[in-house]
Amino acid sequence: MLIMDLDPGEGTKWKAVVEAAMEVRRWLEDYGLAAFLKTSGGKGLHVVTPLEPKADWDAAKAFAKSVADDMAADDPERYVSTITKEKRQGKVLIDYLRNQRGQTAVAPYSTRARKGAPVSLPLEWELIGSDVTPAAFNVHTVPDIIAKRKRDPWNDFRAAAKPLPKG
Numbered sequence: 001m002l003i004m005d006l007d008p009g010e011g012t013k014w015k016a017v018v019e020a021a022m023e024v025r026r027w028l029e030d031y032g033l034a035a036f037l038k039t040s041g042g043k044g045l046h047v048v049t050p051l052e053p054k055a056d057w058d059a060a061k062a063f064a065k066s067v068a069d070d071m072a073a074d075d076p077e078r079y080v081s082t083i084t085k086e087k088r089q090g091k092v093l094i095d096y097l098r099n100q101r102g103q104t105a106v107a108p109y110s111t112r113a114r115k116g117a118p119v120s121l122p123l124e125w126e127l128i129g130s131d132v133t134p135a136a137f138n139v140h141t142v143p144d145i146i147a148k149r150k151r152d153p154w155n156d157f158r159a160a161a162k163p164l165p166k167g
Contacts, residue, residue: 002033002049002064002164003105005040005095009080009088016078018128020071020092021045023079025125027067034160036153039134041112041120044092046105050157055164057101063164064096108154111139121145122154 006020024047025035033049040046051060068081071094080091098105106112106120117139137145 001051002028002060003098004028004047004049004064004067005044005093005098005105006047007040007042007044007088007093007095009085009091009093011090012088012092014133016092017044020079020094021047021128022125023071023075024067024094027071031165033162033165034156036122036157036160037125037128038108038122038154039118039120039137041106041110041118041134041137042114043134045128045134046120048157050161052161052163057099059164061096061100064099068094068096109142122152124153 004024006017006024008014008017021037025037028035028047028049033051036048036050038046038048055063065081068079072079072081078091079094080087081094081096082088083093083095083097097103108120108122110120112118112120116135118134119137119139119142121137121142
């Protein structure tokens with residue numbers, strides 16, 4: 001799978017993270033890939049793409065980097081693909097480095113060891129259009145959220161896997 005980690009820089013509004021997620025989704029869908037959404041359990045969002053297990057680590061990282069770099073080049077006032085904190089001020093970092101061997105990302109439904117016990121929760125795309133922020137998803141709220149769902153927003157995750165596109 002590919003994970004595009006959207007991390008707001010200092011002074012970046014939540015709306016900008018939501019817009020970044022929608023933009024990443026458009027880029028991935030333009031490549032014929034599915035895009036699923038979850039909170040990171042921190043300040044940002046993860047856009048996750050299931051892949052058929054055919055690409056190697058280098059290819060996955062190169063593809064994710066190209067999407068991040070292209071988005072940053074297309075809209076440098078809003079996005080950055082460089083980890084350097086000084087360059088992230090007021091922008092959303094499109095972190096593609098989760099896609100290299102040895103890197104980790106929090107699993108769906110996992111609690112983070114942070115104040116408030118936030119949970120990395122799979123979300124419906126429609127939900128992020130509201131004023132809901134990641135702080136709303138924690139060990140106290142998530143059980144009720146899950147109980148009220150009609151279906152798991154990631155129900156079709158594995159079935160949506162496709163090979164990594166070339167280029």
